[in-house]
Amino acid sequence: MQNQPRIKAGLRRDLIGYCFVLPALAIFVLFKVWPMLWGGILSFYSWDGFSEMSFVGLENYRVMLTQDEIFPKVIKNTLTYAVGIIVGNISVGLILALLVHQGLRARGIFRTIFFLPPIMSFVMVGLLWAWIYNPEFGIINAFFSAVGLDSLRQSWLANPKTALPALILIDVWKWSGWHMVIYLAGLQTISADVIDAAKVDGATGLKRFRFITLPLLRSYTFMNIILISVGAFNTFDLVYVTTRGGPYYATHMLLTYVHLVAFRYRKIGYAAAMTYSLFLIVFCISLINMFVWRSREGLSKKRLSRGVW
């Protein structure tokens, strides 16, 4: 009997709590959870967007894995792109972070310049770089002419051999500044004592980097790699505004191909099967990330207020 008021108070507390969460939860369930489930269901249907849907079972997945000749190419492109931008962004981001962290004069200006591309829209960046690669007046060709390498002049985005590397370079230009900042956050966690101790023991700069800094940054490297790979599987804007997947599918990525199949060819069920496979890939990558990262308290109050700037 004495417990009654307490149970009531608990119930009331629960109800108030639910009221606070409900608005967010409603939008979230309708526009995120529901599409996640729907995507799976759609992938078992054949649908053109207008007429009736018809159930086809695993047919879409069978076509994807055995009949579609473009799909393996798209996967290969996406993986090549992923490897390219991981290597590029990690190395440039790390080099920049190490240099900026040294405490040189004017490092603030450098940081600002490096962080400009990450805030820009990928559409604008792609349009700008399409001009930079322009065969007639772009600065890449002008540069090769200036140093006497006229033979290297070419239409970078129209050549199947150079188009994908050209896109990788744009991605590194756009994102390495962001990965630099993440590495800077990591460098701040390394205490000066460790480095000083190594200095006393006579470790050279390169050795200190190889045996102390790099291992201590491991979790940041890991997170950078995860962020870049999720980005690679989501690449759409850049490809769509520069090459549209061409020439000859040389730069088609998963999402650009999904867009083509769903909204040009109108095979929406088939596109759903592809996105659902993509969804599972990205989900697994991110899940690994979460478990590794959660164990080290990714976001603390201190970091937010202090920032890394």
Added chain:
Amino acid sequence: MKRESGAFPIAGSYFVLLLFAFFMGFPIVWMVFNSLKTHDEVFTNIWGPPDVPQWINYPRAWEQANVGILFRNSLIVAGSSVVLITLLAALAAYGISKIRFRGNGVLFILFIIAMLVPQQILIVPLYRLMKSLGIINTHLSLIFPYVAGGLPLAIFILTTYFRGIPDDIVEAARIDGCSNIRILWNIVLPVSWPAISAVIIFEFLETWNEFFLALVFIQKIDLRTLPLGIFSFMGRYMIDYSLFFSVLSLSMLPVIIIFLIFQRRFVSGLTAGALVG
């Protein structure tokens, strides 16, 4: 001033930094240079600044690409999304961290897991959903998915931050008869500014720059957002090259200027977004 990790010689460091600064900065400078040239000068004077700056390019670009309408549309979409995300996330985060109803932990984990699924991947089912709701070709078809996509991260950042605020303060206010809404508004939010500004900046950049959903859901010309409008403008008119650069510069400058003013907040906002996945 030389710091502990000064592993490289100073001169070499400056040289490499300058090289990268040129690589990162020159494309932007080049864009602005070209935006002030005449059509012919884009071809004849490839590297340098314009001989006579053609300031007239900017009003022309503004008019021809309808930049005003594009800005308005993007402001409507990004603005309402960010306001909704921040508001709903603050309510939810307060509920999870300070009211601690039964099942708050489960809900929190659900949000975190969803954070890992980008909205772009859901394009096909979302398209179907927008069609059946009849809101395709309206700004609502962008705002709803943007809010749903932004909420998990916002809730995560705010919940983590709110948990760091001592419960004693909240309890004391409750005993004094403060309602939960007032506690949130008058006590919790004012001290959470770092987290809130991080959420606002991160979500604003995400929604302001979003292209894929806008491309699929918006066909009406006068509803286009900035990236979509600029992209279609570039694809359609192939006459005046310097005009392209003026349009590009015009559309990028506002974000760049805001960034230069609020640099610190931008960086902590974007890193906060990254450090949680």
